[in-house]
Amino acid sequence: MNDLKWSKAEKTIARRAFDIAYERECENLAGRLKDKAGSIKEPRDLWLVHDFLSEQLKRIEQKYDFRYSVLILVFALLLKEGWLKESDLAGISEDKMEKIRYLANPKH
């Protein structure tokens, strides 16, 4: 995967798709956080919301890694989780898309 070459155009598309997925996931998390904050009934719920947020932010920080050496894996995960649609990656070469689809398939 380290051997894949990304053209200048592909790099631009990749960056845009990466940023879109990040925005979508963060927006979704903000919504879930708002719901959880609005459902707090007792003090211990504050700690549960904090644990939830810590875990989600850690996951996001670990996942959104734009190094080209791991980008195929990152896009596969984002596709699998629904933060990206294939159309968001339109313009990425077919050999890369095949790898992304293959890794995104839950059977593999």
Next chain:
Amino acid sequence: MNDLKWSKAEKTIARRAFDIAYERECENLAGRLKDKAGSIKEPRDLWLVHDFLSEQLKRIEQKYDFRYSVLILVFALLLKEGWLKESDLAGISEDKMEKIRYLANPKH
């Protein structure tokens, strides 16, 4: 302050006041958290809300210490910060209340 004796009745009043202050402060924090979660505009706000919540929970954990050796200080702080009113401590001996009031006064 370690020499103060707490009667059984005072211990009951102290525990109730302590719990009431804790509930009030946690409820207030839940409201502030809800507002902040509802005001998230961009991804980085998620991290700011997380930092805010971490700091507030740490403050609460440090502050709410029911050991009788520190309880006068704790009540003074809760009075100063408005989580307790003097009436919540009705029944606590006057010598203890004097110490609590003295320490709660911002001038000291």
